[in-house]
């Protein structure tokens with residue numbers, strides 16, 4: 001009888017749950033629509049290639065979700081991803097070191113860059129938008145300088161392309177060769193969802209976005225946690241660097257700009273609030289899938305690429321507007 | 332009460348803010364096992380002194396001794412380590428987290444791998460709630476709680492530290508009588524365990540009930556520390572404001588000929604508002620009494636269009652009005668002063684001038700959309716003087732004002748807007764006795780000038796002091812309307828008149 005008389009005020013808005021539902025429903029509608037429109041869409045091969053195409057953007061989006069939940073933003077993830085790939089190339093191709101050290105280089109470089117952004121935000125009190133805008137340009141420049149503007153190829157490292165293209169599952173289940181890149185995406189997403197849901201770090205991520213001053217007054221070293229969150233997101237960015245360079249079998253120093261916006265778009269479509277305090281990894285995954293289903297589907301229907309861009313833009317606006325409507329309705 | 336040993340001694344504490352000398356060599360001393368009230372007008376420096384003790388601010392000068400040894404309190408964590416707990420005046424909760432998560436923030440019980448032991452956290456929270464007689468699920472998200480409930484969470488959080496020194500900065504501002512009684516029994520229990528308690532409040536009766544000693548501050552300086560039992564309230568107030576304030580009675584004007592300004596017919600929304608009808612005349616002050624959660628704020632928000640009703644009718648000056656949003660309401664001449672100023676009332680990062688003008692900008696805009704800044708400056712300064720808002724100037728950001736002065740800024744905003752119908756929801760929360768008397772005068776004058784006014788208040792003396800008629804609500808229903816000179820007894824009966832014995 002413990003619950004009798006206990007006042008349990010249900011949250012008036014189980015907000016992000018609804019948004020997730022909405023996003024998920026849109027995903028289903030998109031998939032169904034494209035499947036009807038073209039028989040080539042709903043084929044194993046095509047589905048796998050959609051998943052594969054989601055992996056890089058998905059990993060980036062998962063990382064930046066954490067930062068956005070704190071009420072921050074990271075505009076440098078695109079060029080940071082490239083820079084981590086370049087550093088991996090330096091270690092593996094130029095240095096001739098074994099693969100595990102290359103992986104370490106990617107994640108380590110990302111974490112270090114993230115730590116720098118985090119320090120700028122937390123200690124130097126530079127607004128995240130500005131700090132990471134600066135980092136975006138710095139890292140873009142550094143990638144070009146280090147490589148002398150030429151790509152670094154991974155031909156010397158056996159199996160580098162397998163990181164993303166190979167399929168551990170395919171070896172066991174030949175009918176369904178899910179690429180490793182997709183597994184890595186799900187692993188990273190699972191890990192971050194766990195961190196957000198279960199750990200102290202996750203708790204502070206939400207708390208910072210909800211009321212930073214209150215967290216500080218509670219005696220929490222908010223600066224340190226914020227730096228940790230940016231560093232972790234940076235490390236995840238390094239994983240995206242591995243994925244993309246493995247897919248291209250090279251580190252392309254000119255690549256990167258624009259990826260950050262796609263990732264942020266996925267986060268927003270997934271219902272994470274840009275003002276912080278609320279958000280989910282599942283939502284972000286769905287958001288990333290919606291983006292790549294859209295791109296793929298429009299391509300399958302032979303829509304011109306310039307129109308694909310327009311449609312993507314419209315979808316982002318509609319998604320956020322739907323979120324606003326829902327919020328207004330329940331308030 | 333045996334005088335305990337000295338726990339805290341603050342000596343010669345000095346603190347400057349840009350344009351404000353907030354603390355002028357203030358001394359303060361706290362003993363174990365006493366409740367020490369800290370009193371003073373809005374902006375006297377009470378919160379600032381306590382923020383120094385709890386590590387939020389560093390003093391410019393002076394010494395702090397704990398148990399006789401000098402200490403440096405660099406940040407909130409250092410003060411926690413010294414056993415000092417504080418309930419801040421402004422609620423400092425994370426709205427997106429649950430009650431339990433808020434309470435244990437920074438000290439989460441952990442499992443391996445940095446995981447949080449939610450089960451234990453919820454169980455510990457339930458134990459604290461049980462001790463406070465608070466019936467609340469630890470997993471409730473804070474955003475869905477009323478301010479009173481949020482305040483109880485703050486109190487639970489402070490208790491969870493098991494502090495030796497507990498600072499409460501206006502803890503009862505949002506609590507009803509039952510909750511206050513509960514809080515006082517907790518305070519007494521803590522005091523008997525030897526905890527030193529610093530208690531800040533503007534409610535005189537509370538101070539008399541709970542405190543052992545009283546320290547009065549004025550203009551950032553220490554005035555006196557006196558024994559609570561042997562000092563009359565009148566002389567405490569005199570020390571605070573430097574003058575005597577008389578007790579006044581409400582004078583009910585003859586409104587027989589006055590036209591009806593606002594009429595509400597059968598207003599209904601879900602279970603929060605059930606078939607509410609009343610009318611309000613021009614020149615009348617209608618008080619709304621009731622327990623916390625009786626639906627008074629919901630009623631105000633429905634009339635104001637913030638959360639429109641599902642059914643019923645609102646007539647303004649005899650004509651049906653369609654109010655679907657606050658914008659409609661303001662255009663129809665209704666002003667609403669929210670009880671939760673931080674969320675709805677103020678743009679904290681903007682200055683006093685901008686906040687006062689916020690609801691009236693159209694009047695200060697020319698055809699090209701340019702703002703008449705000199706005009707704005709003038710009205711802002713007028714209101715600062717009229718309400719005695721303590722601020723270095725009209726360009727000061729509102730977040731730097733003391734709590735009570737922020738409340739005055741909200742009042743100024745609605746006064747400037749010049750509405751026909753004004754709804755004040757807890758207008759004097761956190762306001763000192765002197766300013767309270769001024770606000771009462773102001774409301775009375777506004778009514779005399781022909782405004783129709785609704786005052787929602789949880790303080791019975793306030794309702795009785797102001798109202799020409801008293802409406803009482805219980806569980807979303809209007810249970811009765813009483814004449815001005817009714818007894819507290821009669822009001823309480825209506826306030827607890829539940830429907831058909833569903834308890």
Ligand SMILES: Nc1ncnc2c1ncn2[C@@H]1O[C@H](COP(=O)(O)OP(=O)(O)OP(=O)(O)O)[C@@H](O)[C@H]1O
Pocket residue numbers: 348349351353371372373374375376377378379380420721722731732733734735736761763
């Ligand atoms: N961070 C700040 N920056 C500038 N001025 C400040 C700041 N904090 C407080 N002040 C000023 O210091 C003075 C004392 O403020 P304080 O909050 O201590 O008053 P208080 O006694 O707690 O008043 P109230 O009863 O209204 O809460 C006020 O004039 C206030 O405007």
Ligand SMILES: [Mg+2]
Pocket residue numbers: 377378379420500733734735
């Ligand atoms: Mg104060």
